[in-house]
Amino acid sequence: MMMWEALREGLDEEMEKDPTVCLMGEDVGHYGGSYKVSYGLYKKYGDMRLLDTPICENGFMGMGVGAAMTGLRPIVEGMNMGFLLLAFNQISNNCGMLHYTSGGQFKVPMVIRGPGGVGRQLGAEHSQRLESYFQSIPGVQLVACSTVANSKALLKSAIRSDNPIIFFEHVLLYNVKGEVHPGDYCQCLERAEMVREGTDVSIFCYSRMRYVVMQAVAELEKQGYNPEVIDLISLKPFDMETISKSIKKTRKAIIVEECMKTGGIGASLSAVIHESLFNELDHEVLRLSSQDVPTSYAYELEAATIVQPEKVVEAVHKVCGTRVAA
Amino acid sequence: MDFPGGSVPFTPTLTFVGGTFSPRAPLPCYRTIDAAGHAVGEADVPHVLGQDTAVRMYQTMVKLQTVDTIFYEAQRQGRFSFYMTSSGEEATAIGSAAALTNDDVVFSQYREQGVILYRGFSVQDMAHQCFGNMHEQGRGRQMPIHYGSKALNFHTISSTLATQLPHAVGAAYALRLDKKQACSVAYFGEGAASEGDFHAAMNFAATLGAPVVFICRNNGWAISTPATDQYRGDGIAGRGPGYGMAALRVDGGDARAVFNATAEARRIAIEEHVPVLVEAMSYRSGHHSTSDDSSRYRAAEEMRQWRARDPVTRFQRWLIDQGWWDDAQDTAARQEARREVIQALETAQKAPKPPLSAMFSDVYAEMPWHLARQQAEVFAHVTAHPDACPADIPVK
Numbered sequence: 001m002m003m004w005e006a007l008r009e010g011l012d013e014e015m016e017k018d019p020t021v022c023l024m025g026e027d028v029g030h031y032g033g034s035y036k037v038s039y040g041l042y043k044k045y046g047d048m049r050l051l052d053t054p055i056c057e058n059g060f061m062g063m064g065v066g067a068a069m070t071g072l073r074p075i076v077e078g079m080n081m082g083f084l085l086l087a088f089n090q091i092s093n094n095c096g097m098l099h100y101t102s103g104g105q106f107k108v109p110m111v112i113r114g115p116g117g118v119g120r121q122l123g124a125e126h127s128q129r130l131e132s133y134f135q136s137i138p139g140v141q142l143v144a145c146s147t148v149a150n151s152k153a154l155l156k157s158a159i160r161s162d163n164p165i166i167f168f169e170h171v172l173l174y175n176v177k178g179e180v181h182p183g184d185y186c187q188c189l190e191r192a193e194m195v196r197e198g199t200d201v202s203i204f205c206y207s208r209m210r211y212v213v214m215q216a217v218a219e220l221e222k223q224g225y226n227p228e229v230i231d232l233i234s235l236k237p238f239d240m241e242t243i244s245k246s247i248k249k250t251r252k253a254i255i256v257e258e259c260m261k262t263g264g265i266g267a268s269l270s271a272v273i274h275e276s277l278f279n280e281l282d283h284e285v286l287r288l289s290s291q292d293v294p295t296s297y298a299y300e301l302e303a304a305t306i307v308q309p310e311k312v313v314e315a316v317h318k319v320c321g322t323r324v325a326a
Numbered sequence: 327m328d329f330p331g332g333s334v335p336f337t338p339t340l341t342f343v344g345g346t347f348s349p350r351a352p353l354p355c356y357r358t359i360d361a362a363g364h365a366v367g368e369a370d371v372p373h374v375l376g377q378d379t380a381v382r383m384y385q386t387m388v389k390l391q392t393v394d395t396i397f398y399e400a401q402r403q404g405r406f407s408f409y410m411t412s413s414g415e416e417a418t419a420i421g422s423a424a425a426l427t428n429d430d431v432v433f434s435q436y437r438e439q440g441v442i443l444y445r446g447f448s449v450q451d452m453a454h455q456c457f458g459n460m461h462e463q464g465r466g467r468q469m470p471i472h473y474g475s476k477a478l479n480f481h482t483i484s485s486t487l488a489t490q491l492p493h494a495v496g497a498a499y500a501l502r503l504d505k506k507q508a509c510s511v512a513y514f515g516e517g518a519a520s521e522g523d524f525h526a527a528m529n530f531a532a533t534l535g536a537p538v539v540f541i542c543r544n545n546g547w548a549i550s551t552p553a554t555d556q557y558r559g560d561g562i563a564g565r566g567p568g569y570g571m572a573a574l575r576v577d578g579g580d581a582r583a584v585f586n587a588t589a590e591a592r593r594i595a596i597e598e599h600v601p602v603l604v605e606a607m608s609y610r611s612g613h614h615s616t617s618d619d620s621s622r623y624r625a626a627e628e629m630r631q632w633r634a635r636d637p638v639t640r641f642q643r644w645l646i647d648q649g650w651w652d653d654a655q656d657t658a659a660r661q662e663a664r665r666e667v668i669q670a671l672e673t674a675q676k677a678p679k680p681p682l683s684a685m686f687s688d689v690y691a692e693m694p695w696h697l698a699r700q701q702a703e704v705f706a707h708v709t710a711h712p713d714a715c716p717a718d719i720p721v722k
Binding site for chain 1: 431462463465467472474475476482485486490491492493495500504510526529530689691694695696
């Protein structure tokens with residue numbers, strides 16, 4: 001099964017189970033979504049629950065907030081996460097705030113999802129990483145899926161959560177193949193995932209960078225290293241239990257992310273790690289992030305903007321030292 | 327010719343319509359009671375305003391005027407930080423509120439306290455909210471006048487202009503999915519109607535068939551910006567047809583006309599699953615807020631003339647004409663309202679504030695670790711420095 005199918009399956013299961021679940025956005029109904037996540041579902045649930053909206057991100061985001069406060073569980077799809085910059089006002093001032101400012105009277109059980117990240121030559125405006133922009137907003141939770149299995153399981157949990165969840169998918173991962181968990185499996189939204197247990201260094205990553213890191217790990221294993229790889233999953237709040245357990249074991253941390261160096265998820269995580277695990281570290285936390293530039297269209301420039309496996313290998317060499325193969 | 331964008335007739339003439347050189351005639355303004363408070367003979371009144379409702383409306387207006395006057399003065403005395411009056415717009419808020427049911431979901435901007443008052447929010451509730459004490463629904467988190475009550479189906483006010491308009495569309499969508507015989511109602515001013523969210527909400531509501539009643543309070547002023555600097559078209563009602571939405575302009579100072587306009591708009595919205603736009607023309611008699619002094623940008627004469635057209639006095643005159651009210655009742659009502667408001671302020675001022683611990687709850691459904699940690703740091707700080715926390719704020 002491909003990730004888009006897994007997401008679709010999760011969506012279908014939750015819509016079937018709970019009549020208050022609905023999806024709204026551009027081209028999500030008859031067209032089935034730009035990445036097919038709602039493909040064909042309108043035939044089963046009708047035009048109202050798979051709602052095609054006119055083009056106005058702040059408009060349908062606000063509509064989602066209003067519907068959520070009136071008893072529905074809306075999923076709002078941004079055709080590209082980058083377009084949700086237009087929805088920032090509704091996400092920050094209302095979605096994140098109204099549960100608090102209403103004294104808990106009104107809740108906003110929304111899922112805001114869509115494809116983000118750097119694709120293949122989509123140009124700067126279609127290559128945004130919004131997790132860094134959204135992370136400061138009080139009241140929203142940030143989750144990034146990365147595999148077929150966790151995409152379905154996390155989406156199910158996100159839909160059932162009473163908090164507003166911003167759910168990050170990646171443009172290049174929709175066709176990744178894998179197996180879903182059987183049955184009604186819902187994955188915890190606040191837990192990081194252990195990808196590879198190890199002892200030498202803790203590598204924290206999320207979304208597509210998980211695959212970049214594992215590519216580097218294949219090379220590192222040959223060189224005799226034993227890295228531990230953890231997929232953050234929960235970008236806000238961080239799973240400090242898993243993170244600190246790993247760092248206490250390895251005493252070295254590298255963060256690999258796709259967002260920009262400045263103000264990225266890695267910037268927050270690095271600060272938290274230094275503050276709470278300073279004496280457990282043998283080396284400062286290394287952050288591998290994208291360059292602080294708009295993403296170029298040209299293939300080589302685009303590749304140079306984001307983190308490549310060689311950079312991860314180099315970073316491990318830096319914190320662990322050179323290794324003589326066993 | 328049937329273009330995908332519309333089925334349109336062809337014409338050989340090159341004529342632009344609707345601009346400064348060929349403006350359309352302004353939409354007329356529906357009115358049933360004249361400026362002096364006497365019924366307009368041939369007015370349409372499809373929704374008859376009975377004695378009970380009319381008297382309840384007027385009593386609420388009296389209460390509202392008293393609250394507005396005394397709360398404004400309380401802010402000037404430093405008793406709480408901020409207030410906004412709705413002077414000149416009492417009929418718009420209360421006339422429309424009286425035409426709704428409690429199942430109708432209300433989203434307001436900030437100058438519609440008459441609506442929540444009519445629905446059953448007490449003067450005491452308002453005072454608690456303005457003082458941000460432990461009794462108020464919002465748990466002391468919002469600034470004064472940002473009322474909200476789930477029980478009364480009145481959504482907590484958010485300061486951002488016009489963001490409530492798409493919310494109303496979403497709520498109407500939810501009502502439609504639930505097949506409820508109710509609509510959502512969105513209040514906003516003519517200034518807020520310049521925001522992008524107004525356009526979004528109008529277009530969405532019309533295109534998606536959402537039963538929303540959009541009620542614009544065109545009170546002529548957006549802080550110091552007169553309506554002539556806000557738009558060039560035919561007010562806000564004139565925009566409705568552009569979205570494929572039915573629109574009505576009404577005299578916002580005529581409570582009976584507003585009542586009828588709203589009742590009819592509601593009926594259309596619910597029966598036909600379409601949005602409707604009502605533009606209530608009125609005048610903001612007071613300042614924008616306690617942070618404003620409108621004499622800096624408005625002529626005293628203009629303000630005096632509009633005060634003479636006070637909507638409450640007009641409605642009172644009409645009530646008296648019906649034989650449903652008299653001066654003795656009026657005096658008694660005003661005295662009672664004054665007593666109630668003053669007492670409410672005193673009670674609210676004396677009540678304790680919410681505890682410091684309330685600062686961290688309700689950000690999420692359950693408190694995550696990073697907030698628990700921040701809360702612990704705050705508690706530790708006030709334990710070490712008791713003076714850091716004001717005496718009237720409990721810690722837990």
